[in-house]
Amino acid sequence: MTRILIVEDEPKLAALEADYLKSEGYETHVIANGLEAAPWVRANVPDLILLDLMLPGRDGLDICRDIRTFSDVPIVMVTAKVEEIDRLVGLDLGADDYVCKPFSIRELVARVRAILRRGRAPIAGLTLNDEKHEAQLDGRTLDLTPVEFRLLRALASAPGRVFPRDRLLEQLYEDHRVVTDRTVDAHVKNLRRKLGEARPGEDLVRSIYGVGYKLEL
Amino acid sequence: MTRILIVEDEPKLAALEADYLKSEGYETHVIANGLEAAPWVRANVPDLILLDLMLPGRDGLDICRDIRTFSDVPIVMVTAKVEEIDRLVGLDLGADDYVCKPFSIRELVARVRAILRRGRAPIAGLTLNDEKHEAQLDGRTLDLTPVEFRLLRALASAPGRVFPRDRLLEQLYEDHRVVTDRTVDAHVKNLRRKLGEARPGEDLVRSIYGVGYKLEL
DNA sequence: ACACAATGTGAATTCTTCGTGAATACCGCC
DNA sequence: GGCGGTATTCACGAAGAATTCACATTGTGT
Numbered sequence: 438m439t440r441i442l443i444v445e446d447e448p449k450l451a452a453l454e455a456d457y458l459k460s461e462g463y464e465t466h467v468i469a470n471g472l473e474a475a476p477w478v479r480a481n482v483p484d485l486i487l488l489d490l491m492l493p494g495r496d497g498l499d500i501c502r503d504i505r506t507f508s509d510v511p512i513v514m515v516t517a518k519v520e521e522i523d524r525l526v527g528l529d530l531g532a533d534d535y536v537c538k539p540f541s542i543r544e545l546v547a548r549v550r551a552i553l554r555r556g557r558a559p560i561a562g563l564t565l566n567d568e569k570h571e572a573q574l575d576g577r578t579l580d581l582t583p584v585e586f587r588l589l590r591a592l593a594s595a596p597g598r599v600f601p602r603d604r605l606l607e608q609l610y611e612d613h614r615v616v617t618d619r620t621v622d623a624h625v626k627n628l629r630r631k632l633g634e635a636r637p638g639e640d641l642v643r644s645i646y647g648v649g650y651k652l653e654l
Numbered sequence: 655m656t657r658i659l660i661v662e663d664e665p666k667l668a669a670l671e672a673d674y675l676k677s678e679g680y681e682t683h684v685i686a687n688g689l690e691a692a693p694w695v696r697a698n699v700p701d702l703i704l705l706d707l708m709l710p711g712r713d714g715l716d717i718c719r720d721i722r723t724f725s726d727v728p729i730v731m732v733t734a735k736v737e738e739i740d741r742l743v744g745l746d747l748g749a750d751d752y753v754c755k756p757f758s759i760r761e762l763v764a765r766v767r768a769i770l771r772r773g774r775a776p777i778a779g780l781t782l783n784d785e786k787h788e789a790q791l792d793g794r795t796l797d798l799t800p801v802e803f804r805l806l807r808a809l810a811s812a813p814g815r816v817f818p819r820d821r822l823l824e825q826l827y828e829d830h831r832v833v834t835d836r837t838v839d840a841h842v843k844n845l846r847r848k849l850g851e852a853r854p855g856e857d858l859v860r861s862i863y864g865v866g867y868k869l870e871l
Numbered sequence: 872a873c874a875c876a877a878t879g880t881g882a883a884t885t886c887t888t889c890g891t892g893a894a895t896a897c898c899g900c901c
Numbered sequence: 902g903g904c905g906g907t908a909t910t911c912a913c914g915a916a917g918a919a920t921t922c923a924c925a926t927t928g929t930g931t
Contacts, residue, residue, distance in 0.1 A: 623878080861908065
């Protein structure tokens with residue numbers, strides 16, 4: 438469960454944000470007093486923080502700086518004035534995004550989602566070692582054949598990008614031998630099986646109907 | 655398939671560019687006469703345009719301005735003189751990048767790739783990424799079939815503009831198969847459903863009675 | 872030369888998507 | 902309000918893709 442900390446002294450706004458985020462499947466916790474924020478983060482380590490700039494007890498800027506001394510958790514700053522934003526960005530507090538009131542809840546949620554997604558960018562847990570021709574997923578070494586390794590490497594070279602079968606075949610062989618598209622499928626099947634053994638219940642290789650295969654982020 | 659229009663009167667250069675881009679997996683179309691460029695774009699809606707500045711028939715600047723009146727397709731301007739570039743950038747024609755001759759083909763291809771990768775956000779909250787074959791609305795990934803994706807891309811290529819059904823059908827298929835107008839409706843329906851799941855209570859695809867469909871701004 | 876793993880292929884099977892026509896609801900105009 | 906044309910929706914058959922499998926072939930090490 439993804440946990441979001443909302444630091445906001447206006448109760449109605451905090452409740453609204455919490456509602457929307459909950460309906461998106463996030464777990465939320467609201468703190469109204471600036472003094473409590475940093476200690477709570479230290480103790481509970483949320484996945485993202487919505488931080489209001491104007492707060493009783495302690496200033497948002499201050500809190501942000503403080504949190505950054507001990508954590509890289511994504512922070513979204515919420516400010517009341519548009520003009521503030523430029524100044525804030527200039528200060529380089531380490532916040533990940535800025536939203537100014539009045540904002541649309543939808544926009545806020547979209548940004549939160551975008552930032553959280555960006556977080557787990559490099560295919561979590563996948564390591565490719567070219568010299569040793571060895572691949573690891575979540576620390577577990579995968580027992581891949583040469584072709585399977587090259588296939589995985591090709592897909593991993595641009596995670597998320599769709600590779601048509603013929604493009605993959607080019608990547609698979611130096612020479613320009615002519616092989617059927619089915620070959621790709623066969624190897625994908627085996628690759629999937631081995632990836633699945635290392636991380637059950639999740640298919641990292643996704644087929645895009647009518648196009649090709651991609652590695653899921 | 656990502657389609658690139660090359661507007662270039664020097665046949666050898668055009669062929670060279672086309673070759674390299676094809677080897678990168680892009681589909682290319684070459685137009686030598688400036689007069690034909692804008693109409694072709696209107697009819698075929700490529701994914702990117704390489705536009706030479708000096709052309710017979712009509713000036714590149716002029717074409718660029720014209721195209722921008724009806725489309726947000728990425729445009730890369732190709733100029734003969736370095737000094738031109740500053741002036742061009744100042745004019746703010748809406749081109750996405752500038753390359754000056756003599757350029758290395760590799761550099762050109764790299765820029766094209768970069769521009770296409772960064773995707774486009776034609777309307778608020780909607781992102782289309784061709785190479786990932788992925789569409790996002792408010793950060794939510796839409797699970798689209800190939801035809802739905804192309805349909806959305808076509809509509810998004812000129813947000814607000816109305817596309818007649820037959821125009822959309824041209825965009826939907828490489829080959830010129832003959833299909834009923836109802837087909838468009840069916841796909842629009844599915845597209846609407848999926849867009850609606852991502853952003854409930856709002857219909858981004860609007861039907862213009864007796865004319866066609868458009869994407870609501 | 873032998874055993875064994877890896878590879879490529881075509882065919883069988885299972886799934887998805889596509890296109891269509893018919894039923895229904897809607898729009899604009901007389 | 903009624904009428905002709907238009908849009909929306911639905912379900913189903915067909916086409917096309919993906920997945921899987923068994924097997925022939927090739928390659929590797931012993």
